[in-house]
Amino acid sequence: MSEPHDCFAKVDAMLAERNTRLTFPIVFSEDMRRKPMIVTEQIETGRGKKKAVGMFATFCPFCGASLAKASAS
Numbered sequence: 001m002s003e004p005h006d007c008f009a010k011v012d013a014m015l016a017e018r019n020t021r022l023t024f025p026i027v028f029s030e031d032m033r034r035k036p037m038i039v040t041e042q043i044e045t046g047r048g049k050k051k052a053v054g055m056f057a058t059f060c061p062f063c064g065a066s067l068a069k070a071s072a073s
Contacts, residue, residue: 007062008034027056035067 012021024034035056042052059066 005034005060005065005067007060007065008036011062025054033067036061 008022015021022036025037027035027037035058038055038057040052040055042049058068
């Protein structure tokens with residue numbers, strides 16, 4: 001598995017002061033690169049309603065850098 005994007009470590013260090021850290025779900029992708037998951041929730045529940053889907057950022061939410069380019073270098 002490749003190293004995480006630099007911003008993730010920097011943000012984790014800042015969050016540590018508040019006893020908090022980022023979490024990354026286990027995802028098996030072609031590039032094996034960690035990508036932050038954007039939390040979503042289902043609006044309407046019940047029979048026949050579509051289930052909520054997960055979204056994964058392809059750009060760093062902190063600096064805007066492409067996470068795909070980072071994995072190619």
